Amino acid sequence: MKRLILFVLLTAFSCIYSQQSAYYQQFANYKMDIEVDAKNFTYQGKQTLDYSNNSPDELRTVYFHLYWNAFKPGSMMDQRVSNQGKNGDYRLQRDGISRLASIPKSEEGAQNIHWIKQNGKNLKYEIQGTIMKVELSETIKPNSKTTFTMEWDANIPMLIRRAGRNNREGIDMTMTQWYPKIAEYDYDGWATFDYIGREFHAPFSNYDVHIKIDKDYIIGAGGVLQNPSQVKGYEKNSKINADTNSKLDWHFTANNILDFAWAADRDYTIESFKAEQGPIIYYVYQKSDKTKFWEQTKPYIAKFYKIMAENFGKYQYPSYSFIQGGDGGMEYGMCTMILGEAKNLEGLLGLMVHEGGHSWNQQILAYNESVRPWMDEGFTSYYEDLVMDTFFPNPGNKNPFSGNINAYINFTKSGIEEPAAWLGDHHDNATAYTYASYIKGELFLVQLSYIMGEEEMKRSMKEFFETWKLKHPSDRDLMHILQKNSGMDLTWFRNYWINTTKTIDYAIQFVEEDGFSTKITFSNKGTVPMPIDFTVRSNSGNQNFHIPLSLTHTWKKSDSSLGKFTSLPYWTWTQKEYTISLPIKKAEIILIEIDASGRLADVNPTDNLYKK
DSSP: OHHHHHHHHHHHHHHHHHHHTOOOOOEEEEEEEEEEETTTTEEEEEEEEEEEEOSSSOEEEEEEEOGGGGSSTTSHHHHHHHHHGGGSOGGGEETTEESGGGOOGGGOOEEEEEEEEETTEEOEEEEETTEEEEEEEEEEOTTEEEEEEEEEEEEOOBOSBSBEESOTTOOSEEESSOSOEEOOEETTEEOOOOOSSSOOOOOEEEEEEEEEEETTOEEEESSEESOGGGSSSSOTTOOOOOOTTSEEEEEEEEEEESOOOEEEETTOEEEEEEOTTSOEEEEEEOOSGGGTHHHHHHHHHHHHHHHHHHHTOOOOSSEEEEEEOSSSEEEETTEEEEOOOOSSHHHHHHHHHHHHHHIIIIIIBOOOTTTOHHHHHHHHHHHHHHHHHHHSOOTTOSSTTHHHHHHHHHHTTSSOOOOTTSOGGGOSOHHHHHIIIIIHHHHHHHHHHHHHOHHHHHHHHHHHHHHHTTBOOOHHHHHHHHHHHHOOOOHHHHHHHHHOOOOBOEEEEEEEEETTEEEEEEEEOSSSOOOEEEEEEETTEEEEEEEOBGGGSSOOSOOTTTOSOEEOOOBOTTOSEEEEEESSOGGGEEEEEEOTTSOSOBSOGGGGEEEO
């Protein structure tokens, strides 16, 4: 019997240990030497990549992303844009016609691989559009390392999407997703997503990059500049010694980030300041009347990192650069590329807050955003609305998220909504993608806050950050922490909200006098069950009530947005109506309101209010 008990205990311990040690993440060290021909918008690249296989699997093949191969006629991105027509991304088409189809040959994107070696041995490779498949000369065994070396040249494309030459604000080069980048390998296998225009995924890596470019250029990058006194723009008394080709060598390093991005222009100005409880901030932009609002954003951005640290977690890197470049706004490791000629302060600041907020999602909590764009874009939108409401509170809004709740309610009537669970590049309608990823992703957190309570949600989000920072969590990891802390079953909500386009619709059906009491009947007219908060205002004052949902198997204990409340018996999700009798005369009731906080994404809020 003792042996049997010992066997059971050892088996249980083994299972627990294997579950705890199952998580792993790959790692890479990049060393690059880049020589830019600015006149012809090309560059030559050499790269040494030390790759660590921390998985339990023996790897026989590896994959690299060659993103710039998308920027040419006939590419998969071109085909997708052409097939979608006016339903596609407006930045990739004009009047439904793909912009990629008319790129001149001289301005096509290209990453031409000369050779790749593993530990000095030549490797066979196959270019499949934006993916390079590499057959290894020797397998990479579990918990071992290998070294790849390679040379390539690249043609900097016409700026169509995020990367390229001569953007509409006159920036010469926006160098994003610009080098052969090893794909992520995790429990789901190789993340070999063709680049169609949406999101990215990569292993955490260290970067040591030398960029030789014409001495007249200034570079802004997502990294730490190692030789600021030897290049332009960063120090007043720089000692600039160009080489025989009139070029300067810019040396950047960056540790434990997902990518390295940079931009170059002859008219950049570099400004820096320290954020509160945060990194050194660099502004890299063309200083003029068109960019006058950059200066006004500085005190807000300085506070931004403090607000984020208090609500979600501390930024993890030494610096962050806001760089004028790209075609709108796109986040990268330790930097963002944004358009800089804003119409007003609030517009520019909102863009900076959103792109800067991605650091917490796309970089530090490095979700697979090709698979779950709603986590990256949606959670970042949540941060943005929270921060911007702190900076510019609107007394007309019940909460910081009112604008997007109303936008979602209106969009559900369009008939083109698509589930948030779809892969980022596989949405059929660009507007549907925006609502699925940005809006429903944000409202995922808003609705959970309504279900769990504001305080529990905030505590859980900070715990999620501290537990999973600098790793690759999924929504399953977030749900584990939310359920652990709240004591609730929340899997039903995740399934309804992310996997379907079903909607919330509750109503106050009847308010009837019942002697010295009032009988209130609520009805569920929608297809997503939810717990219900409601407020009764009477001649005696306000009373708040909470009707818990049977699916959660417990109820929230506190909620600052609701205030003090009384919990009522469960509403079973199979039951369409729920009746409660309150010891208040109907004549004394002034109003009854479902969700006075305005957080519930009810698609028909007009029947949520009863007035005397």
